[in-house]
Amino acid sequence: MTARVQPKLGLDPAAVREARRLAKRAGQPIVRLASQHTTVSVERATLRLAGLSGADPDGTPWVNRLLDAVRGDVGLASGVAAPVWDALLSSDAPDLATVAQQAAVGQLRFRVPTGRDATRARSAARTAVRAGVRRVDSRRRERDRLIKRWGDPPGKPWIYLIVATGDIYEDIPQAQAAAREGADIIAVIRSTGQSLLDFVPEGATRDGFAGTYATQENFRLMRAALDETSRELGRYVRLTNYASGLCMPEIATLAGLERLDMMLNDSMYGILFRDINPIRTFVDQRFSRQIHARAGIIINTGEDNYLTTSDAVDAAHTVTVSQLLNEYFAKEAGLEDWQLGLGHAFEIDPAVPDSFRLELAHALLARELFPNAPLKWMPPTRHMTGDVFRGYLLDGFFNLAGAMTGQDILLVGMMTEAVVTPWLSDRDLALQNVRYVVNAAGRLAEDFVPAPGGFIATRAAQVLAESIDLLQLILEHDNGLLDAIADGTFGLMKRPADGGKGLEGVARKADDYFNPATEILAAR
Numbered sequence: 001m002t003a004r005v006q007p008k009l010g011l012d013p014a015a016v017r018e019a020r021r022l023a024k025r026a027g028q029p030i031v032r033l034a035s036q037h038t039t040v041s042v043e044r045a046t047l048r049l050a051g052l053s054g055a056d057p058d059g060t061p062w063v064n065r066l067l068d069a070v071r072g073d074v075g076l077a078s079g080v081a082a083p084v085w086d087a088l089l090s091s092d093a094p095d096l097a098t099v100a101q102q103a104a105v106g107q108l109r110f111r112v113p114t115g116r117d118a119t120r121a122r123s124a125a126r127t128a129v130r131a132g133v134r135r136v137d138s139r140r141r142e143r144d145r146l147i148k149r150w151g152d153p154p155g156k157p158w159i160y161l162i163v164a165t166g167d168i169y170e171d172i173p174q175a176q177a178a179a180r181e182g183a184d185i186i187a188v189i190r191s192t193g194q195s196l197l198d199f200v201p202e203g204a205t206r207d208g209f210a211g212t213y214a215t216q217e218n219f220r221l222m223r224a225a226l227d228e229t230s231r232e233l234g235r236y237v238r239l240t241n242y243a244s245g246l247c248m249p250e251i252a253t254l255a256g257l258e259r260l261d262m263m264l265n266d267s268m269y270g271i272l273f274r275d276i277n278p279i280r281t282f283v284d285q286r287f288s289r290q291i292h293a294r295a296g297i298i299i300n301t302g303e304d305n306y307l308t309t310s311d312a313v314d315a316a317h318t319v320t321v322s323q324l325l326n327e328y329f330a331k332e333a334g335l336e337d338w339q340l341g342l343g344h345a346f347e348i349d350p351a352v353p354d355s356f357r358l359e360l361a362h363a364l365l366a367r368e369l370f371p372n373a374p375l376k377w378m379p380p381t382r383h384m385t386g387d388v389f390r391g392y393l394l395d396g397f398f399n400l401a402g403a404m405t406g407q408d409i410l411l412v413g414m415m416t417e418a419v420v421t422p423w424l425s426d427r428d429l430a431l432q433n434v435r436y437v438v439n440a441a442g443r444l445a446e447d448f449v450p451a452p453g454g455f456i457a458t459r460a461a462q463v464l465a466e467s468i469d470l471l472q473l474i475l476e477h478d479n480g481l482l483d484a485i486a487d488g489t490f491g492l493m494k495r496p497a498d499g500g501k502g503l504e505g506v507a508r509k510a511d512d513y514f515n516p517a518t519e520i521l522a523a524r
Contacts, residue, residue, distance in 0.1 A: 008449050009368050009460045022471035023324035026481050031332055034286040040505040042287045043067055043080040045249035046517040049132030052096040055202040062100040064199050069103035073110040076507035079515045086113040086121040129516040136256040140296040143259055147236045153184045157410040159434055164189035166208035168218045172225045179229045179237045181431050187240035190214045195245025195274050214241050214251050219258035243288050244270050246502050252288035256295035266302035267329045272493040277500035286333055290521040293334030301326045304345030304378035306491040312347040316362050317466035318490050319344055337372035345378035346398040361459035363405040377402045379413025391415035399437035406445040
């Protein structure tokens, strides 16, 4: 699926192997930590897979009401599945929705069942959750059929464009228009602050701020609309949203159920830029990536964000380290190379001498380190000044760098980026910029070969060496990556493991912990 680029940098294979070995060593304790804990969102995602949806008259989702009731009676350490299905089997409630409604008004109490009761409850829970996983499998097969019927875009890079009005019914015609203008991927940005909500809003929404709420109904509406446009255009248009924040596992689950194709899902973004507790984040992202693996969803990671707070030259190696860690965490969760939309960005200050050559070095390093991954290349934002002519030129250089280095997913840069909310005309001009560069230079990666030992090759080797040094420093910390995050290693953000939002929603698993979703996903 990727635009293959033959190795051109002359990277030392031993150095590449060492970088991956160190990333694995740094990531293994995090995986162990994640596997020893659960969170409120992991448990709610399990209930969603079992078919529980909807909300009470105040808009609180029933999964939240049911989980809160179970947690109040028996805690989270044993998981919610056994207590919930034990109550379902031993009461007169016909379904999970009724159990949630009765629990919300105090008509049901929960226990952790034992013996035959536990066996019956676990069996019933597995059956219900397996049905949800089968629906995810069915949506994946549906995607494969539609791509075969309508076809993929004729080549790479895929053009990725953002829609964000706040109103799903306004997003839909804008997304369809963008697809007709050449966008291959439509990303619906979430409403500001949704990542800090510990619940997923219900239904279609029309009141988001600087984005539209991620809800199951909004996912369904946009996917159906883009299917109509895909049929019209004769190519499958992909849909992206954001599986991050305090409800990462639930949003990932809803994406799988509604056939989204890509999801923003970074191992550290929520920690660094939303101050979400590190343990909560790592537990949630592991489950969410297991869902993505099962659903055939491509993840997009968030390394570009580091370069909005750190210097893009001095901190280039932190991007590479994060990419290596994201790769390890993703593969451990079951994702394949073709699902790893690892992120990087065109964020070097244009005033820096040889800035374009540095950008080429960094982009080609990512391309060669991850040759089978559909890399996501992000446009300039930090150094956009409001001069739209300069901004348009910078975006053209960004598009050219993407063509020269074989990037796979090209986010459309707007000339008014980071200055004002772009007009529709800005988007049209931006798509013209991309089309011109891709049409004129789309296969330039075949011909672009940096001089051996020259500036670009030397810079790439330097960044790789600095990445290895940083990974070694991370391993020298008493608590490895957690301490490195607390020290401000990435993006200059200091986030201690016992701080941040959402820690109260984490529980260490007891010996009798049971979750049919994690069983099914891990078995595959």
